[in-house]
Amino acid sequence: MRTHQYRELTECIPVIRRYARALTNDMHRADDLVQDCLERAWSRLHQFQQGSNMRAWLFTIMHNIYANQARRYNKTPQLVDIDTIADFPCSNSRQELNLELYDLEYALQQLPHEQREVLLLVGLEGMRYQEVSDIIGIPVGTVMSRLYRAREKLRNIMEGDNSIKVQGIND
Amino acid sequence: MNSQDKSFSESEFQAYVDGQLLEPRLSQMEAFLANNPQEAARLDSYSQQNSTLHAFYDDVLQEPIPERFLMKNKKDKFPIFARSAAAVFFMAMGGLLSFFLQSEYFHKPSVFTSQLIQPAVNAYKVYAPEVLHAVEVKADQQQHLFKWLSKRLETDIKAPDLEGSGYSLIGGRLLPSRYKPSALFMYENKKANRVSLYIRHHQWDQESVLFKYVRKDDVSMFYWIDGEIGYALSGDIDKAELLSLSHVIHESLTR
Numbered sequence: 339m340r341t342h343q344y345r346e347l348t349e350c351i352p353v354i355r356r357y358a359r360a361l362t363n364d365m366h367r368a369d370d371l372v373q374d375c376l377e378r379a380w381s382r383l384h385q386f387q388q389g390s391n392m393r394a395w396l397f398t399i400m401h402n403i404y405a406n407q408a409r410r411y412n413k414t415p416q417l418v419d420i421d422t423i424a425d426f427p428c429s430n431s432r433q434e435l436n437l438e439l440y441d442l443e444y445a446l447q448q449l450p451h452e453q454r455e456v457l458l459l460v461g462l463e464g465m466r467y468q469e470v471s472d473i474i475g476i477p478v479g480t481v482m483s484r485l486y487r488a489r490e491k492l493r494n495i496m497e498g499d500n501s502i503k504v505q506g507i508n509d
Numbered sequence: 510m511n512s513q514d515k516s517f518s519e520s521e522f523q524a525y526v527d528g529q530l531l532e533p534r535l536s537q538m539e540a541f542l543a544n545n546p547q548e549a550a551r552l553d554s555y556s557q558q559n560s561t562l563h564a565f566y567d568d569v570l571q572e573p574i575p576e577r578f579l580m581k582n583k584k585d586k587f588p589i590f591a592r593s594a595a596a597v598f599f600m601a602m603g604g605l606l607s608f609f610l611q612s613e614y615f616h617k618p619s620v621f622t623s624q625l626i627q628p629a630v631n632a633y634k635v636y637a638p639e640v641l642h643a644v645e646v647k648a649d650q651q652q653h654l655f656k657w658l659s660k661r662l663e664t665d666i667k668a669p670d671l672e673g674s675g676y677s678l679i680g681g682r683l684l685p686s687r688y689k690p691s692a693l694f695m696y697e698n699k700k701a702n703r704v705s706l707y708i709r710h711h712q713w714d715q716e717s718v719l720f721k722y723v724r725k726d727d728v729s730m731f732y733w734i735d736g737e738i739g740y741a742l743s744g745d746i747d748k749a750e751l752l753s754l755s756h757v758i759h760e761s762l763t764r
Contacts, residue, residue: 356569
C-alpha cells in the first residue's frame with residue numbers, strides 16, 4: 339500500500355514541476371517551490387487517505403506555500419520596463435512588438451498571482467472549477483471571476499500590441 | 510437561469526472554453542457563437558491562451574526528476590544490512606546508468622537540444638534565406654543593437670568580428686524563448702554563404718561545454734556553453750570552416 343502511494347506521488351512530480359515553472363517563470367524558484375512542497379508531502383504521506391486525489395493534495399500544499407511566498411515576492415515584480423528598451427531605431431519597433439505578442443510568459447507575469455494561479459490550474463492543468471475551488475479554498479464564483487479577469491487581461495495585452503501593429507502598417 | 514434562456518453568463522462562456530459546459534447549454538452556445546463572430550473570436554483567443562501555455566510549458570514534463578525531489582527519509586523501514594546492500598546495489602546501478610547515459614546510443618534529448626540546438630536550427634532556417642529581412646537591426650547600427658540585446662538578455666552581448674575569416678556582420682535580432690529572449694547575429698561571406706550565431710542566456714546544467722558538433726535538419730552546428738551563456742554557430746558550410754569560425758568567436762568573446 340505504501341509503495342503504491344510512493345509511486346503515485348512520484349508520478350505527480352513532473353506535473354507539479356510544470357505548474358511551478360509557469361507560476362514563477364524562474365527555474366530555480368520553481369524547483370525550490372517543488373522541493374518545499376515535496377518535503378511536506380513525503381513527511382505527511384502516512385496521513386494521506388488511500389483513494390483520495392493525490393494530485394489535488396499536492397497542488398493544495400503547493401498553493402499554500404506559494405501563497406505565503408507570493409506575499410513576500412509581491413513587492414518585487416519582475417517586469418521588463420518597456421521605456422528602457424524603446425531607445426532602438428524606430429523602423430524596427432513593429433517587429434519587436436510582434437515578438438511580444440508571442441511572449442505569453444511575459445504577459446503571464448503581469449497578472450496578479452491569484453489570477454495567474456487560477457488561469458494555470460484551469461488552462462494548463464485542465465482542472466475542473468470545483469477542484470480549483472477546493473485547492474485554493476475559494477468559492478467557485480471567485481474562481482470564475484479570477485479566470486475571466488486573467489484571460490481578459492492577457493487578451494488585452496496581446497490586442498494592445500495588435501492595435502499598434504495595425505497603425506504601423508497604415509503609416 | 511433556465512436552460513431555455515438564450516443569454517449566457519460569463520461563467521458559461523469560460524466553461525465553454527474549458528470543455529466544462531454541459532448539454533443542452535453546449536449546443537445553445539454553439540448556435541449562439543455561429544451568429545456572434547465577435548464573441549466567438551474572444552473565446553477563441555482564450556482557447557489559444559490554453560494551447561500556448563501547453564506549448565510553452567509541456568516540455569518540463571520530459572525533464573529528468575532531480576534526486577533531491579525523491580523521498581529521503583526512508584529510514585527505519587529496512588534493517589541496516591539491507592540498507593548497506595541496497596546502497597552497494599544502487600551505486601553499481603548508478604555507475605552502469607551513467608555509463609549508458611554518456612554513451613552515444615543513450616544520448617537522449619537534453620536541455621541543450623530543447624533550449625539551444627533546436628531553437629538555433631529553427632532561427633537559422635527561418636532567417637538565413639531572408640534576403641531583405643534577415644536581421645532586425647543592421648550592422649551599421651551595431652552600437653544600438655548591442656545595447657538593446659544586452660538589455661533584453663541581461664548580459665553583455667556583442668557580435669564578434671569575423672572579417673578576418675571573410676565573414677561580415679549583417680546585423681542581428683531578438684528572438685522569443687523561454688525565461689529570457691535570445692539573440693541572433695547573422696554573418697555573410699563574399700560567396701553569400703551565411704552563418705548565424707545564436708546566443709542564449711540560461712541556467713545550464715553544466716558550466717562549460719566545448720565545441721560540440723551536431724547536424725540537424727540539414728544545418729551544421731557547433732555549440733558551446735560558457736557559464737550562463739550558450740552559443741550555437743549554425744551554417745550550411747564545411748565542418749572544418751565552421752569549427753574554425755567557432756574558435757575565432759570563442760576567443761574574441763573570452764578575451
